[in-house]
Every structure is written in structure tokens, then in C-alpha cells.
Amino acid sequence: MTASRPNRPSSPSRAEKIDAAFRDLHPALTSGAAVTEASRCLYCYDAPCIRACPTGIDIPTFIHQIRSGNLEGSAKTILAENIMGGTCARACPTEVLCEEACVLNKGEDKPIQIGDLQRHAVDHLIEQTHAGAPHPFQRAAATGRSIAVVGAGPAGLAFAHRAAMLGHDITVYESRPKPGGLNEYGLAEYKMVDDFAQREVAFLLGIGGIKIRHGRALGEDIQLEALRQAYDVVFIGIGLGGAARLAIAGEELDGVEDALSFIETLRQTKPKSKTPVGRTVVVIGGGNTAIDAAIQAKKLGAESVTLVYRRGEDAMSATGFERNLARLNDVQIRLWSRPSAIEGNGRVESIVFEKTALNGGRLQGTGEVYRLPADHVLKAIGQKLRPMGLDGLAAENGKIQIGPDYRTSLDGVYAGGDCVSTGEDLTVQAVEDGKRAAEAVHQALAAQSVERV
Amino acid sequence: MADLSCTIAGIPSINPFWLASAPPTDKKYNVVRAFEKGWGGVVWKTLGEDPPVVNVTSRYGLHKDFKGATLGINNNELISDRPLAVNLREIEECRREWPDRVIIGSMMAVMEERAWKDLAIRIAAAGVHGIELNLGCPHGMCERGMGSAIGQVPEMVEKTTRWVREVVDIPVFTKLTPNITDILVPAEAALQGGAHAVSLINTVNSIISVNLDHMAPNPMIDNKGTHGGYCGSAVKPIALNMVAEIARNHQTRDLEISAIGGINTWRDAAEFIALGASGVQVCTSAMLYGFRIVEDMIDGLSNWMDEKGYRTLDDFRGKAIPNTVNWNELNMNFDLKARIDEKSCIECGRCHIACEDTSHQAIRIEAKDGGGRRFVVIDDDCVGCNLCQHVCPVDGCIDMEEVNNGLPVLTWPDHPKNPANKAAAE
Numbered sequence: 075m076t077a078s079r080p081n082r083p084s085s086p087s088r089a090e091k092i093d094a095a096f097r098d099l100h101p102a103l104t105s106g107a108a109v110t111e112a113s114r115c116l117y118c119y120d121a122p123c124i125r126a127c128p129t130g131i132d133i134p135t136f137i138h139q140i141r142s143g144n145l146e147g148s149a150k151t152i153l154a155e156n157i158m159g160g161t162c163a164r165a166c167p168t169e170v171l172c173e174e175a176c177v178l179n180k181g182e183d184k185p186i187q188i189g190d191l192q193r194h195a196v197d198h199l200i201e202q203t204h205a206g207a208p209h210p211f212q213r214a215a216a217t218g219r220s221i222a223v224v225g226a227g228p229a230g231l232a233f234a235h236r237a238a239m240l241g242h243d244i245t246v247y248e249s250r251p252k253p254g255g256l257n258e259y260g261l262a263e264y265k266m267v268d269d270f271a272q273r274e275v276a277f278l279l280g281i282g283g284i285k286i287r288h289g290r291a292l293g294e295d296i297q298l299e300a301l302r303q304a305y306d307v308v309f310i311g312i313g314l315g316g317a318a319r320l321a322i323a324g325e326e327l328d329g330v331e332d333a334l335s336f337i338e339t340l341r342q343t344k345p346k347s348k349t350p351v352g353r354t355v356v357v358i359g360g361g362n363t364a365i366d367a368a369i370q371a372k373k374l375g376a377e378s379v380t381l382v383y384r385r386g387e388d389a390m391s392a393t394g395f396e397r398n399l400a401r402l403n404d405v406q407i408r409l410w411s412r413p414s415a416i417e418g419n420g421r422v423e424s425i426v427f428e429k430t431a432l433n434g435g436r437l438q439g440t441g442e443v444y445r446l447p448a449d450h451v452l453k454a455i456g457q458k459l460r461p462m463g464l465d466g467l468a469a470e471n472g473k474i475q476i477g478p479d480y481r482t483s484l485d486g487v488y489a490g491g492d493c494v495s496t497g498e499d500l501t502v503q504a505v506e507d508g509k510r511a512a513e514a515v516h517q518a519l520a521a522q523s524v525e526r527v
Numbered sequence: 528m529a530d531l532s533c534t535i536a537g538i539p540s541i542n543p544f545w546l547a548s549a550p551p552t553d554k555k556y557n558v559v560r561a562f563e564k565g566w567g568g569v570v571w572k573t574l575g576e577d578p579p580v581v582n583v584t585s586r587y588g589l590h591k592d593f594k595g596a597t598l599g600i601n602n603n604e605l606i607s608d609r610p611l612a613v614n615l616r617e618i619e620e621c622r623r624e625w626p627d628r629v630i631i632g633s634m635m636a637v638m639e640e641r642a643w644k645d646l647a648i649r650i651a652a653a654g655v656h657g658i659e660l661n662l663g664c665p666h667g668m669c670e671r672g673m674g675s676a677i678g679q680v681p682e683m684v685e686k687t688t689r690w691v692r693e694v695v696d697i698p699v700f701t702k703l704t705p706n707i708t709d710i711l712v713p714a715e716a717a718l719q720g721g722a723h724a725v726s727l728i729n730t731v732n733s734i735i736s737v738n739l740d741h742m743a744p745n746p747m748i749d750n751k752g753t754h755g756g757y758c759g760s761a762v763k764p765i766a767l768n769m770v771a772e773i774a775r776n777h778q779t780r781d782l783e784i785s786a787i788g789g790i791n792t793w794r795d796a797a798e799f800i801a802l803g804a805s806g807v808q809v810c811t812s813a814m815l816y817g818f819r820i821v822e823d824m825i826d827g828l829s830n831w832m833d834e835k836g837y838r839t840l841d842d843f844r845g846k847a848i849p850n851t852v853n854w855n856e857l858n859m860n861f862d863l864k865a866r867i868d869e870k871s872c873i874e875c876g877r878c879h880i881a882c883e884d885t886s887h888q889a890i891r892i893e894a895k896d897g898g899g900r901r902f903v904v905i906d907d908d909c910v911g912c913n914l915c916q917h918v919c920p921v922d923g924c925i926d927m928e929e930v931n932n933g934l935p936v937l938t939w940p941d942h943p944k945n946p947a948n949k950a951a952a953e
Contacts, residue, residue: 106595113593116920119876120892141593180873181921 088375089347095373096346099264099399100164100190108194112141115186118177123188126175128498129156129506133172137191149199150210152192157235157509158228160200160274161257162502163193164265167362167393171502200277209280214241219519222247222305224292227255228501229311229491231278232508237309238283240516245305246284249291255313257501259338262366263346264373293463302486307515310464310474310482310489311508314457314497320358324416324425333357333367333454340370349374352450356425357381357405358413359454360390361499365397367452368405379405380446384412384430385437414443422451459493470495479514480507488515529832531825533840535806536698536724536783538656540629542567543796543828543840544821547726547787547808548633548659548702551818553607555617559624564818565825568629570700570726570808573606573661574614575635575673576646580605588735588745590761599761599789600811601735603746603753605667606635611646615653622654630654631700634691635661635673638683643690651695658695659785660687662713663704663729666755678704678729681716688720700785702726703769705762710769714779724783725773726808728766730756759811763789767802771851774803791820793827800840801847859942860934863911863927865890865904871924874900878915878925886914 086094103111115137123133131152139148152159166172168189176185203209219242223230226248234244252258254271261271279286290296292312301308317332319325329352340349351374357364360383372379381400383390386409390397400407411427418424424447428439459473468475468483473495480488490507492499497507531542545568546552546561553572561569582605590599607614622630632650636642647658662684664674677683688701701717703710705728717725734744734754744752766788773779786804790796791812799807812820837843867878867890879902882890889908893901904915916925939945 110594113595116875116877118874119880121876122874177873177875 089345092347092374093345096263096267096370098267099262100193102197103187103190103194105194108140108191109143111187112137112191114178115141116177122175122177123172123186126172127155128171128500128502129162129509131155131159131172131192133188136195137186137188140191140195145195145198146202146210148195152196153199153210155509156502156505157232157278158257158274158501158505159192160196160270160277161228161261161266162505163189163196164270165257165261166500166502167395169393169395200273203277203280204273209277209282211235211239211281213239213281213283216243217241217519219243219306220245220304221307221309221515222301223309223311224296224298224301225255225310225312225491225493226250226253226275226286226288227311227313227491227504228257229313229493229504229508229511230255230309231275232505233309233311233490233512234284234508235278235281236509236512237515238281240512242283242306242516242519244284246286247290247292247296247301248286248288249295251288253286253288259341260334260363261341261501262337262370263341264370266341291462296463298463298466298484298487302484306486306519308487309480309508309511309515310467310487310493311491311504312460313492313504314473314499315460316458317453318456318458320413320416320453320455322413322415324418324422327416327418327422328420329418329422329449330416330451330453333359333363333452334457336367336452337363337370340374346374351376352448353377354447355379355450355452356446356448357452357454359383359456360385360392361454361456362392362396364452364454365392365400365405367454369400369403371450371452372403372405376450380408381405382408382411382413382427382446384410385432386410411444412439414439416451417445422448424448425451457492457499473497479518480511481514529829529837530839531829531832533806535629535785536657536700538568538629538698540567540806541627542825543800543804543806544824545569545629545631545785545806545808546813546818547810548573548631548661549810549814550602550604551810551813554609554614555621558617558621558630561813561818561821562621562625562628565821566628566818567806568631568656570631570633570659571607571614571618571655573633573635573664574611574646574650575606576642577611579608579610580667582608583748585746585748588755590735590757590759597759597811597815599733599735599757599759600814601730601733601755601757603666603748603755606661606664611649615649618650618653618655629656631657631659633659633661633702635664635668635677637672638677638687640686640690643687644694647691648694651697655697657698657700657723658691659700659702659726660691661702661729662687663702663706663727664756665704665706665730665732666753675704675706675729675732678702678713679707681712684713684716685720688717688722692721698723700724700726702729702787704729705765705769706732710772711776711779714773714776714782718779718782722782724785724805726785726787727773728762728769728788730758731762731765733757758789759815760789760791763795767798770799770804771802771848774845775848775851793824793831796824797828797831797843798847800844802851803845803848805844855939857938858936859939860932860937862930862932863913864906864909864930865911865913865915866926866928867902867904867915868924868926869901871921872902873921873924874902875920876900876902877918877920878902881914881918886910886912890915 136148136151172188173185223246253275257271343349355371355376357368368381415426429442474489490511491504548570552569586604632655662678668674669676701722736745784804786799787808796807879890889905891903919925
């Protein structure tokens, strides 16, 4: 006889627990909390936060608009300068940009939560447009010009949106199956929940006049010279597709992976628990990607995650907020160590590190070595330009050289974002590059038209 | 420890804090709770002749600032909607059970002598310490010829006051409406009618906001709204001025004043007393936070008085009246300049933009060595208006410094630019 048992809520499965761990890092502000936070803003004149924003968003105005209940206007103020304001609100290191410049810091008060407020306004408008409201920006009269964009990341899409708005027709060539670039493939899952990268791209394309062709990699499926022939202008925003190598023994062992490739797999895997992860993970690097990879490995269930950086904590490019986040997530951070060999039999088993020190300003190995066990090594030591298909373009510091107005060394070819010599490895800077390059292209095309007359 | 006991129109009170005639004093239950918290007295919610009025739903609208703090409330509630006999019985019980607390009976009636006199006699018989004439309610009751419909006509103010004086031997408070042009006119009428005191202000006629979805004033009653009476912090400056007008006018200065209007804290109360009020009445603040607010009013006032060396309320009552003057009596040679403390400045630029756009273009921005900006007052252009100091978010960052110009006191009547003086000279 089976006795009837009271219904108990079943405890969440391992997969559900892991998915839960990837929920929003900062939950969205409620309307009330947003207005309260907006009310703390002093509405500074010629505000320092505006100057600290690479895209120059009029921050006091958009915050005032939240306060007055004009959310559409607020979002438009943001998006007019930064069409990817939604991603930047989530992923920008605001503590070293706008929020660092907030005058309230000087008054020993907390800075305004500019990122959270920006997300509040932009999310509202994106939801409205997905529900059928018109795109907030209109296209100018058609110019009859067509432009090819290579790369559907932040720089390419920001370029495409601004150029489409100015009346040009845009075709974007993208090697991967989805648009968004690092927004889709490289940012931590908990910063971009609910498929935000794709929702944002769909919103951006709502302006019209932009076609995206996927599966077209530069140098393989498409050639720069052919694009130059077929279009009035080419804009290159291909980012940095190649991972830097450690160039040490054992780098080819199974279980040694680029951190970005690990994050990409994670971002595309559902449920998250199906993402392969080791039990003993070692992350090498000191940037935000290293932190993102380390935290996410931990959230996937790795027993121990150690992040190893070759210099001191002050030199890490990961912000203080990110470093704290890592520690809160039980990531061990080891400093002043560089890998000298990866060991294992077919598969990684351990890494040998040499301790480092500064000697007259130069980083040097001390000769003292130690070994960390590892069955999964994630390399996050930076990205470099993949030179495929870039023949004829002058380079500078291993990236595409640009002059004023984002012009490359080839006539009619412009470039911006992480792939150019001035690139900063920041989404918000890539968006600014795309926007300003589009305006420069527009000016140049208009000047040409005048000459033809 | 300061002594907060006082006498208001001859009525002794353990402290100057009374609850005004309004929803908080509608019935014994509330009044007992108020007395338990320490209120010195209550003015019972206005009584009228039976049958009782009937109220509508809803009744309140709130005016808030961006941060959600309440600036003011308006209401469309009428006078007591309970039978007169029930109110009078409860008043008697409260008087018996709380012998050291003051109960004033508020009343209104149509403009008929018999009605005022009969009602006043019945209320006095319940044992109240005094009667307050509600001549101010600006909504509903005025449409029936009562409340502000009477308070806005000086002759009626005088008559109703006199009618009540003629039939009762307890102090009479005439409650004035602010919905008039010059408060001195009804105050003088009340005095002529024999009022022992005036209570002011009653609520200010108002529409609190408009619901833009329904295109109707708030609060909506079945998709329609009406004007109501506005009260709370926002009306305090209006009330302070009206109290001061009466207190410094030579004809009305001997009228005792029971001050009402936006009193939230002990400091608000002290301000009204400094302008001559004998005591204060509170409503909105209690409606927002409950009767417990009186505890800090008592404690805060007492501490402040100790600090200032005032033993009794009389020690500072009316002390601000001599300094409240007409514009013509102000010293035109007095000069202030803004001084911005660079060290505490957080560089928000609010002083600059306020002065640049709306005042005298007297604050310049300079770039600081090593980044940042400095705000510099141009003394020749600064008129000392204070705007920069008010908009500055940092306490003490902007000071107004007196210019020692050595000039004598000069008022407008004596000013050489006064056209009247020129004409006289010619």
C-alpha cells in the first residue's frame, strides 16, 4: 500500500541551482527606487560625469527626466549618444567612469548609481518598442550611399545605427551566427541576463536600413578589396579575435582554454550546468575578463578557483568592484606570480608558477617556483588582432592604425573599436568610435557630393 | 527644565500643543489616544446641527516632492458626520476622564442667530473649555452657506462671534479662513464681535493635482474631483505671515492667537510663538505620523528653551514681532556678498547656473591647476540675493558676508532715489 504523502515542494535540482546563480548581478531598480535615487542627483551644471563618459551622455538631464517621470525622454537622451546604453548600463566599469566623477564623492556621500538609473530608463524604452512602440530615432532622407560594416559588435552596430540614421544603407558582415560581438559572446552571463544582447540588437535594428549577413568572415568569405569595390565606404569593427598566447610548455594540453572561449561556451549553453568546467580551476590574468571567467567557473560548481596575476593588485585592470566581487564569490587571488609551465599527461594536471618582483621598475622572475594543481586552465592575458583579410592596412602597436576621423591607411576604409590602435577594450569606447566614425563618414560623403556638383 | 504650561485665551494648558479640529479629533477613541501621548488639548471636530452630514470617498490628496516627502495634503471632508448627541456625550466623558486637558468645541451653523446660539449653548453644556467658530472650511460646507462662506464676509464674522459670545461664558475662538485678501479685515471683525482669540489659518482652497489619465482633479470621486482645503508644511509660510500681520497690527495685537498651519516640529511651533501665538494647533503632521509626534515637539521645544535660557513660553512669545517690519523700514545700506569656500565646494556648478541664468551673472567658473573648477564671486556684480547659498547642496559652503561699508541706516522713504524725495526737493 502506498501511503499518500503530503505534497512537498521538490528541492531545486543542481541545474536549477546553477542557473539561479547566474541571475542578474544587479537586480533592476523598481520605479520607486529609481525616482528616489534620481532625486539624490544634484543636476550639476556642466557636470563632471558627462565628461567622464566616453560617449558623453548628458547624465544629469537623463536623471532629471527619470525624476520628472519622462522615461521615454530619459532613454532618448541616453541613446542619442550611446545606442548601446543598455549594455553599457550593465557592463561599464562605472566606478572608474561616470560614478567616479560624481561630485557627491567629494561630499563624502555615495555617488549616484548612474548605471542602474541608465538601465532603468533604457530597459523601459526597449520594452516599449518590443511591444510595438516606434523606434525612437528616424532616418534622414536616403542619401543613396551604401556602406559595408565588418563585424556586428558594439563598434560596428553603433556605426551602422548612426549611419542608417543619417540616411545611408548599411550591410553588416559578421562571422558568427549571432550579432552583438562581445555583448553576446564575451560579457559575463550575470551582467546580460534574459538574452539582453539580442534584445538590444533587435531594438537597434528597428531604425531600418541595416542588413546583417552572418557567417561571413573577413579574409575567408569576404575580402576587403571586394567590399571597397561594392560599397561607397567600408567600416571595420572586428574587435580583437585572437587570444594572446602564454608561449610556455604545455599550453596545448587538454583543459587549457582561452577565458573568452570558456565564456562564449557558457553564454551559449542552456542550462548553464551543461557548460564543461573543471574541479580545480586556475585563471591567469588580471583584467575584467579574468574576473568574469573566474566567478563564472565558481558559479558552475568548480571546487576551487584561483586567479593568478603577475603583478600587484593595484596594477590589475579589473576594477576594485570586480575584485571584490571575485572574493565574495570565493575566488582566491594570488599575485606576483607568472606561469612558467603547464604539466600533465594529455590533460592538464598542474601549473608551475614563478614568483615575480619589481626590480628597478621592471618585472622579473625571482627564481622561486611553486606548483598549483589544475584540471582546467583559463587564459585571460589579453586579446590581439587577427590579421586575416587586413592586407594593405597599416598597423600600429599590432592593431589597425587610424588617423583623424577614424580613417585607415586605405581610402574609403574606416575602423573603430577594440581593433584600432586607440581601442580601449571597453564597450562604451567602441560605441563612441562607431558613432563618431559614422558622423565622419557622413561628412566625407557629403563633401564628395558637393565636389561632384 | 523649561516650563511649557501656558494660558490660551484664559484657558490653562499643560503645553501649547493642541490638535486642530479635523479627522484626528473626530471621536473619543482618537482623543484619548492623543491625550495618552501628551497633547495638551484638542479642538473637537466641528459639530453642526443634526442630521449629520454625509461624506464622500475618497477624501485626501497629497502634494509630494520628488523624493516622495509630503509637502501638503488637501481634503474634501465635511464636518463631523456623527450625531451631535454622541459627540457631546463623548466630550463630557473625555472632560471627566482627562481633567487636566483642554477640549474646545468647534461649531458651525447656517447664518441664523437661533441656530448659532442653540448649538453653542448645547456644546458649552457638555463642559468644553471654549468654543471655536469654524468660519473657514473652504469646501462643501461653504456651498451650504457655512464655513468660508461666512468667514469671507466680515459682517458675518462679527455677527456669529457676537451671537456665540452672548449665550456662553467661556472663551470664544473665531477661526479665520486664509481665502481672503487681507487677514486683518476678518480679524478686526472677530475682535468687534468680542472674540477672545482668533485661530488661524484654516485650510487654503486648492486643487491638489490633476489625474492626466482620467482628466480629473485628484482625489477622484467616481471620475470627478472638487477643490479642497490645503494644509501641511506648504502652508506654514502663509500662516506665519497672517499670524504676524495680526500680531503687529495695533488694532488687533491684543487678540490672542491660536496658530495653525504646517506645524510639524517644535521649531515650527516656536516660530509661531515668537510671532505672538499663545499656542498652536496641529493636524497634518499627526495624520502622517500619528499622535506620537507630540513627544518630540514637547522634548525639542523644552531643550531649545533650556539652551536659550527661556524658562517659560512667555519669555520668548512675540519676540520676533518688533523685527517683523514693512519693506519701507528696511535698511537699504545693508550689504552682503556671497563667499564660496573652495575647500568644501564639490564643484556641482549649481550656484553658477542659478546666478548666471536667473540672477546677476556674479559667479564665474575658473579652471583649477591640476583639474577641477573653482567658482568665484564677482563682488561688483553680487547683490547678496542669497540664491546661490540656497541652491548650494553643501552645508556652510557658501556664506553671506556683511560688507562693512560704514554707511548709516537708510530706508526707502529717506532714499535719494525715491521719486517722492526728488519731488519734495524740487
